[in-house]
Amino acid sequence: xxxxxxxxxxxxxxGISVAALTLAACTGNTPEEVATDSDxxxxxxxxGGNDEEGETVTIGFSAPAADHGxxxxxxxxxxxxxxxxxxxxxxxxxxxxxxxxQISQMETFINxxxxxxxxVPFDGAALTGVALEAMEAGIPVINVDREFSDPNAARVTIxxxxxxxxxxxxxxxxxxxxxxxxxxxxxxAGIDNLPLTQDRSQGFADAxxxxxxDVDNRVAADFTVQGGESATANxxxxxxxxxxxxxxxxxxxxxxxxxxxxxxxxxxxxxxGAGSANMMREIESGESxxxxxxVYPATQAADGIRIARLLxxxxxxxxxxxxxxxxxxxxxxxxxxxxxxxQYLPHAFES
Amino acid sequence: MSENTVGGTAAAGPxxxxxxxxxxxxxxxxxxxxxxxxxxxxxxxSAPSALRRLGGGTGVARNAGLVIALVLLCIxxxxxxxxxxxxxxxxxxxxxxxxxxxxISIGMTFVITGGGIDLSVGSVLGLATVWATTLxxxxxxxxxxxxxxxxxxxxxxxxxxLINGAIVAYGRVVSFxxxxxxxxxxRGLAEIISxxxxxxxxxxxxxxxxxxxxxxxxxxxxxxxxxAIAGWVLLNRTTFGRRTIAVGGNPEAARLAGIKVKxxxxxxxxxxxxxxxxxxxxxMARTRSxxxxxxxxxxxxxxAAVVVGGTLLIGGxxxxxxxxxxxxxxxxxxNIFVLNNLSTSAQAxxxxxxxxxxxxxxxxxxSRARSS
Numbered sequence: 001x002x003x004x005x006x007x008x009x010x011x012x013x014x015g016i017s018v019a020a021l022t023l024a025a026c027t028g029n030t031p032e033e034v035a036t037d038s039d040x041x042x043x044x045x046x047x048g049g050n051d052e053e054g055e056t057v058t059i060g061f062s063a064p065a066a067d068h069g070x071x072x073x074x075x076x077x078x079x080x081x082x083x084x085x086x087x088x089x090x091x092x093x094x095x096x097x098x099x100x101x102q103i104s105q106m107e108t109f110i111n112x113x114x115x116x117x118x119x120v121p122f123d124g125a126a127l128t129g130v131a132l133e134a135m136e137a138g139i140p141v142i143n144v145d146r147e148f149s150d151p152n153a154a155r156v157t158i159x160x161x162x163x164x165x166x167x168x169x170x171x172x173x174x175x176x177x178x179x180x181x182x183x184x185x186x187x188x189a190g191i192d193n194l195p196l197t198q199d200r201s202q203g204f205a206d207a208x209x210x211x212x213x214d215v216d217n218r219v220a221a222d223f224t225v226q227g228g229e230s231a232t233a234n235x236x237x238x239x240x241x242x243x244x245x246x247x248x249x250x251x252x253x254x255x256x257x258x259x260x261x262x263x264x265x266x267x268x269x270x271x272x273g274a275g276s277a278n279m280m281r282e283i284e285s286g287e288s289x290x291x292x293x294x295v296y297p298a299t300q301a302a303d304g305i306r307i308a309r310l311l312x313x314x315x316x317x318x319x320x321x322x323x324x325x326x327x328x329x330x331x332x333x334x335x336x337x338x339x340x341x342x343q344y345l346p347h348a349f350e351s
Numbered sequence: 352m353s354e355n356t357v358g359g360t361a362a363a364g365p366x367x368x369x370x371x372x373x374x375x376x377x378x379x380x381x382x383x384x385x386x387x388x389x390x391x392x393x394x395x396x397s398a399p400s401a402l403r404r405l406g407g408g409t410g411v412a413r414n415a416g417l418v419i420a421l422v423l424l425c426i427x428x429x430x431x432x433x434x435x436x437x438x439x440x441x442x443x444x445x446x447x448x449x450x451x452x453x454x455i456s457i458g459m460t461f462v463i464t465g466g467g468i469d470l471s472v473g474s475v476l477g478l479a480t481v482w483a484t485t486l487x488x489x490x491x492x493x494x495x496x497x498x499x500x501x502x503x504x505x506x507x508x509x510x511x512x513l514i515n516g517a518i519v520a521y522g523r524v525v526s527f528x529x530x531x532x533x534x535x536x537x538r539g540l541a542e543i544i545s546x547x548x549x550x551x552x553x554x555x556x557x558x559x560x561x562x563x564x565x566x567x568x569x570x571x572x573x574x575x576x577x578x579a580i581a582g583w584v585l586l587n588r589t590t591f592g593r594r595t596i597a598v599g600g601n602p603e604a605a606r607l608a609g610i611k612v613k614x615x616x617x618x619x620x621x622x623x624x625x626x627x628x629x630x631x632x633x634x635m636a637r638t639r640s641x642x643x644x645x646x647x648x649x650x651x652x653x654x655a656a657v658v659v660g661g662t663l664l665i666g667g668x669x670x671x672x673x674x675x676x677x678x679x680x681x682x683x684x685x686n687i688f689v690l691n692n693l694s695t696s697a698q699a700x701x702x703x704x705x706x707x708x709x710x711x712x713x714x715x716x717x718s719r720a721r722s723s
Contacts, residue, residue: 067547067643068547068644069547069549072547192694192695192696216692217692218692222647224644224647225549225642225644226637226642226644226646226647229638231689234448234686234689235689237438237440237441237689238689238691254638254642255638258639258640259637262447262637263440350548351548
């Protein structure tokens with residue numbers, strides 16, 4: 001099979017996936033104003049600089065299944081970002097939580113000779129091998145969110161800050177409760193056996209210990225609404241009085257809030273995690289127990305697409321002095337409160 | 352009712368191609384036995400040993416082991432968490448957590464008693480919540496009446512069950528495979544309909560109705576109680592129940608006795624689907640939302656509760672009361688672990704141990720009862 005027919009097949013496949021995405025977007029849900037990156041930044045491709053149209057580059061994109069709001073937002077924003085540029089041809093592989101399938105997708109990209117690969121691994125360690133193959137084949141790999149186990153497997157790594165999320169949440173709670181050393185703090189974690197959950201909990205515990213607090217009650221849910229609801233229902237029984245709760249994930253936060261409402265409790269402050277539009281609206285209302293949420297940006301993959309384009313066209317990040325794109329970019333985990341919520345709400349994802 | 356002792360193992364595949372396959376056909380070494388069930392009156396006279404009375408006979412006696420287990424758990428809960436465990440709020444929490452899974456497990460009890468299994472309950476639950484919330488959250492019907500939501504959830508569940516049943520009974524596909532297909536397919540459809548987003552229930556009357564308390568108990572718990580009572584009556588006091596036990600115990604004999612086995616199997620799966628639809632209403636009330644991730648792995652929790660309760664996985668014997676205890680035992684366990692701030696991993700180990708121990712005990716009782 002010649003490269004050109006392969007390329008054509010791939011274009012068709014990409015077309016079909018885009019069509020499927022569009023179709024999915026049209027089914028069911030209220031045509032919400034989806035916040036695309038375009039209304040977010042001044043940088044709708046302006047004339048001049050890196051945004052000027054260059055040679056056409058082909059980027060392969062692979063991510064886990066969009067089985068919750070945050071992951072869905074990652075993929076959507078990445079696809080939208082690529083559409084902003086006339087010189088980017090994006091091949092979107094079907095989202096999957098099966099590492100075997102994800103490895104095959106990467107192999108297909110390598111065989112197809114794409115100019116760059118942006119990958120959000122389901123499991124970073126499992127995809128390290130195939131990412132190394134891509135790098136050896138001369139294709140730069142941009143590793144997003146979940147890190148490979150070998151630094152040579154990626155040209156650029158873009159990460160959220162899980163430990164920093166925990167620290168931000170802990171510091172906020174410290175500010176609120178600092179003068180009550182015996183305050184009861186509870187934690188509702190996500191899936192306990194993911195490294196990211198362990199990092200978040202570690203950061204949270206470290207920040208709390210700075211002001212003499214510790215986590216008195218900890219439950220783990222599973223990033224789903226039902227899991228958040230049942231874990232919280234039991235947690236509220238375990239502690240008759242709580243001063244602050246940190247919930248790791250705003251997707252499961254819908255269930256957490258429902259359980260709190262059920263129990264008729266409101267003596268504590270609740271801090272969310274990830275930064276969904278739902279939670280931000282709760283913060284904005286001022287009548288909810290939700291006082292803050294710690295952002296875990298869903299823009300990582302979209303940034304991955306931009307970086308991939310710069311690499312493939314041989315450009316650097318124009319805001320930096322450095323003539324090459326950096327190796328690691330870690331995004332900041334800001335705290336959203338009633339004071340700055342309107343700044344973040346337009347770009348938040350819908351859980 | 353005397354024990355029908357037909358020895359020998361069942362051949363792989365139904366003895367008569369006119370019958371739908373049951374679990375008996377895919378489990379080598381399972382004996383074809385006669386009907387045997389709680390509330391089915393006295394067994395043939397035998398030496399009165401306490402153990403045997405636990406193992407067979409009336410529903411209350413058979414569930415003694417479960418009652419003891421639940422009481423022991425409660426004692427553990429009281430010793431470790433004291434008044435917090437016994438507070439009305441906490442007991443209500445346990446019951447409310449048990450409601451959704453409990454309602455599903457009642458339907459599952461019927462399917463398993465009839466010699467089938469339904470792996471699709473979790474996915475269909477997710478689909479039903481998504482379908483009903485789609486009606487209530489989207490522009491096409493922003494002012495949906497809550498009755499429509501309830502009816503939609505129940506209809507989605509029942510239709511999914513009907514499809515399962517038709518494939519098993521008339522397509523003669525083993526229920527494990529047929530419902531596995533539904534498990535995969537229903538989840539996919541739920542994801543397409545909801546676009547993988549959590550859909551909040553905005554219909555206030557729905558929330559007001561199903562999040563209310565009646566006589567100190569949440570409406571969802573009352574729903575569980577009503578479904579459990581209805582299930583008990585249906586299984587132990589009606590022709591439908593007796594036929595279910597007959598079909599599960601020995602489909603060939605049931606056919607010869609004039610029971611329309613295929614049609615009955617279809618009814619059983621439809622009934623299970625209907626309970627899933629009812630459970631979907633409780634789920635929407637509890638979480639104020641519908642999501643394609645709702646009900647993940649519920650099929651395994653439901654099967655575990657049913658088996659711990661004493662319903663035979665090969666069919667032919669079922670106990671609604673046991674299932675209710677099974678669900679309560681698991682929920683109480685979860686509650687005690689959280690009250691004491693213990694890890695979820697330790698909880699999973701304990702659940703596994705309880706599951707195996709319960710089935711081992713059950714087998715001991717069953718074999719003693721039979722060997723007399």
